[in-house]
Amino acid sequence: xxxxxxxxxxxxxxxxxxxxxxxxxxxxxxxxxxxxxxxxxxxxxxxxxxxxxxxxxxxxxxxxxxxxxxxxxxxxxxxxxxxxxxxxxxxxxxxxxxxxxxxxxxxxxxxxxxxxxxxxxxxxxxxxxxxxxxxxxxxxxxxxxxxxxxxxxxxxxxxxxxxxxxxxxxxxxxxxxxxxxxxxxxxxxxxxxxxxxxxxxxxxxxxxxxxxxxxxxxxxxxxxxxxxxxxxxxxxxxxxxxxxxxxxxxxxxxxxxxxxxxxxxxxxxxxxxxxxxxxxxxxxxx
Amino acid sequence: xxxxxxxxxxxxxxxxxxxxxxxxxxxxxxxxxxxxxxxxxxxxxxxxxxxxxxxxxxxxxxxxxxxxxxxxxxxxxxxxxxxxxxxxxxxxxxxxxxxxxxxxxxxxxxxxxxxxxxxxxxxxxxxxxxxxxxxxxxxxxxxxxxxxxxxxxxxxxxxxxxxxxxxxxxxxxxxxxxxxxxxxxxxxxxxxxxxxxxxxxxxxxxxxxxxxxxxxxxxxxxxxxxxxxxxxxxxxxxxxxxxxxxxxxxxxxxxxxxxxxxxxxxxxxxxxxxxxxxxxxxxxxxxxxxxxxxxxxxxxxxxxxxxxxxxxxxxxxxxxxxxxxxxxxxxxxxxxxxxxxxxxxxxxxxxxxx
Numbered sequence: 001x002x003x004x005x006x007x008x009x010x011x012x013x014x015x016x017x018x019x020x021x022x023x024x025x026x027x028x029x030x031x032x033x034x035x036x037x038x039x040x041x042x043x044x045x046x047x048x049x050x051x052x053x054x055x056x057x058x059x060x061x062x063x064x065x066x067x068x069x070x071x072x073x074x075x076x077x078x079x080x081x082x083x084x085x086x087x088x089x090x091x092x093x094x095x096x097x098x099x100x101x102x103x104x105x106x107x108x109x110x111x112x113x114x115x116x117x118x119x120x121x122x123x124x125x126x127x128x129x130x131x132x133x134x135x136x137x138x139x140x141x142x143x144x145x146x147x148x149x150x151x152x153x154x155x156x157x158x159x160x161x162x163x164x165x166x167x168x169x170x171x172x173x174x175x176x177x178x179x180x181x182x183x184x185x186x187x188x189x190x191x192x193x194x195x196x197x198x199x200x201x202x203x204x205x206x207x208x209x210x211x212x213x214x215x216x217x218x219x220x221x222x223x224x225x226x227x228x229x230x231x232x233x234x235x236x237x238x239x240x241x242x243x244x245x246x247x248x249x250x251x252x253x254x255x256x257x258x259x260x261x262x263x264x265x266x267x268x269x270x271x272x273x274x275x276x277x278x279x280x281x282x283x284x285x286x
Numbered sequence: 287x288x289x290x291x292x293x294x295x296x297x298x299x300x301x302x303x304x305x306x307x308x309x310x311x312x313x314x315x316x317x318x319x320x321x322x323x324x325x326x327x328x329x330x331x332x333x334x335x336x337x338x339x340x341x342x343x344x345x346x347x348x349x350x351x352x353x354x355x356x357x358x359x360x361x362x363x364x365x366x367x368x369x370x371x372x373x374x375x376x377x378x379x380x381x382x383x384x385x386x387x388x389x390x391x392x393x394x395x396x397x398x399x400x401x402x403x404x405x406x407x408x409x410x411x412x413x414x415x416x417x418x419x420x421x422x423x424x425x426x427x428x429x430x431x432x433x434x435x436x437x438x439x440x441x442x443x444x445x446x447x448x449x450x451x452x453x454x455x456x457x458x459x460x461x462x463x464x465x466x467x468x469x470x471x472x473x474x475x476x477x478x479x480x481x482x483x484x485x486x487x488x489x490x491x492x493x494x495x496x497x498x499x500x501x502x503x504x505x506x507x508x509x510x511x512x513x514x515x516x517x518x519x520x521x522x523x524x525x526x527x528x529x530x531x532x533x534x535x536x537x538x539x540x541x542x543x544x545x546x547x548x549x550x551x552x553x554x555x556x557x558x559x560x561x562x563x564x565x566x567x568x569x570x571x572x573x574x575x576x577x578x579x580x581x582x583x584x585x586x587x588x589x590x591x592x593x594x595x596x597x598x599x600x601x602x603x604x605x606x607x608x609x610x611x612x613x614x615x616x617x618x619x620x621x622x623x624x625x626x627x628x629x630x631x632x633x634x635x636x637x638x639x640x
Contacts, residue, residue, distance in 0.1 A: 054500035054501065054502065055500055168589045170589060171589070198363035198364055198527065198590075199363065199527065199529070199568060199571040199572055200363060200567060200568065200571045200585075200586045200590075201363075201589065202571065202573070203570070203571035203572075203573070203583070203585055203586075204585060204586075204587075206573065207585060210580075225500065225501070226573060227501070227575055228530070228572065228573035228574045228575055228577075229573045231573065231574065231575050231577065231578075231579060232573040232577065232579060233579070234579070251579065252579075255575060265502060266501060266502065267575070268505075269501045269502045269504065269505035270501055270530075270575060271501075271504075271505075271508075271528070271530035271531045271533065271534045272530055272574055272575045272576050273529070273530055273533060273557065273569070273572060273574045273576050273577075274574075274576035275533065275534060276554060277533050277534070277535075277536060277537065277552075277553030277554045277557070278357070278512070278534075278535065278536070278537055278553075279537065280353070280355075280356050280537040280538075281355070282317060282353075283317060283353075283354045283355040283519050
């Protein structure tokens with residue numbers, strides 16, 4: 001195990017994750033290109049940090065790099081990722097695997113693509129628990145049931161025996177969240193978890209994440225392109241563009257008084273409910 | 287946004303053109319462009335040996351009107367039938383019932399040949415512009431193609447027309463010789479819009495035209511659509527799940543749930559005081575910059591029911607927080623409440639309550 005415990009002089013007591021000068025590059029047909037340039041931000045214990053940006057801003061690569069899941073043609077060329085005092089950037093695969101299961105949970109945009117269609121939901125939950133905990137078979141069964149109930153799946157006993165395709169998109173995302181939380185991680189990384197869902201379902205999932213955060217005291221790193229979602233979720237905002245952090249700060253401040261010109265542009269472009277609708281001007285038919 | 291549009295925030299009740307009404311049952315006014323009445327589209331339901339396929343009522347009862355140069359936002363969640371409605375209006379889908387009257391002609395009775403001509407006047411743009419473009423044609427060729435197909439204008443003048451159309455949608459001339467994969471998503475949507483404009487349509491059905499675009503690009507495309515409407519008097523049926531974008535663009539809004547319009551009215555009053563519980567829930571669900579974090583909001587529980595097996599009575603009663611016994615027994619009609627149309631037995635109560 002190469003993950004070292006590093007005492008960080010400037011680190012706040014409540015910092016759970018500190019990304020420092022993270023630089024990641026990709027080999028492409030047209031040569032090597034950096035896609036993340038010295039990205040730095042922190043996630044506090046029990047708080048939600050939203051990384052917001054448009055396509056190509058590097059927000060997803062950032063969370064892949066934290067998890068050690070950068071695609072094969074990509075490489076981390078600099079920086080540190082300190083999670084609970086351990087540098088994930090220097091950790092070996094075995095350590096990362098353990099952390100991905102137990103320390104950090106993950107939820108992605110497409111729950112159907114992230115779950116196994118061939119096994120029941122119950123089997124997948126029990127498998128996760130078998131790999132990452134010392135629970136007995138009976139305890140695993142009980143815990144799987146509790147998890148489904150916790151994420152608000154109706155009739156959890158029956159649903160344990162269901163397959164993923166038997167769930168709606170919103171329900172499948174709840175199961176994905178149950179899987180991610182199976183080992184009570186300190187950090188949940190959610191990459192656009194509600195983008196594919198209808199608004200009323202999105203609202204349910206956002207409420208669920210906020211409730212679980214309060215109940216379990218976990219931190220959330222939430223990746224999104226939607227500033228409205230940021231307003232609803234974030235304690236801290238990290239605004240990214242072209243692989244760089246352009247602004248970071250408390251959500252209330254960044255959303256009401258953005259400092260970076262790009263954040264201002266993004267906020268100005270965002271359609272919002274409190275803007276008056278256009279008024280029809282009578283015209284004659286052509 | 288011009289100054290002329292400002293005063294409306296002060297006098298929301300006064301802005302309804304009272305003489306005209308908003309219901310489809312009203313007399314047809316001279317500026318009426320499109321009138322859709324009791325439009326239906328059912329899928330399946332064929333009789334097979336010994337059993338009957340389930341009927342999916344994608345669109346059950348849709349009536350709406352659109353005036354010259356007006357934007358009607360058609361909103362709802364996936365599966366509510368909003369796209370099917372749009373596809374029937376442009377003739378990509380055949381209605382199972384109802385009428386579509388466009389400039390005084392019933393489109394549901396058109397022969398395929400008549401449709402060919404009609405298509406010029408009613409255009410459609412889709413969510414994914416890249417898939418709406420032919421990968422083997424240059425940008426200029428894409429825009430020119432409809433002119434050639436419909437033989438519009440003198441052959442010699444068509445290149446000039448293409449340049450004019452590209453300018454109208456603010457596409458740089460340099461892109462004329464590029465191929466679709468060489469341009470961005472926002473540019474591709476502009477090409478699609480330019481190609482639609484080539485037919486000089488009076489109505490464009492826009493099906494989620496900006497949903498796949500980044501917000502900064504989204505804003506430039508919606509600005510463009512508004513600008514074109516101002517200059518060319520184009521009417522839009524703007525289909526979207528995003529109520530924020532719809533508010534920016536639409537003069538009126540119709541909300542759909544399980545194949546039916548449940549509420550329809552002028553945009554600002556409808557957003558300010560929705561009279562159908564589904565509209566209320568939809569508005570409360572939108573994550574928006576104007577809503578403070580942690581503000582408690584009413585949430586819908588459960589998923590929308592299947593359109594193959596819609597609930598009895600009011601389709602929304604299974605998820606409605608205000609449902610009464612009457613709601614599961616009796617189907618509500620879409621009826622006028624002030625200058626709104628609402629499909630709820632208790633719409634008046636919501637008006638007085640708030």
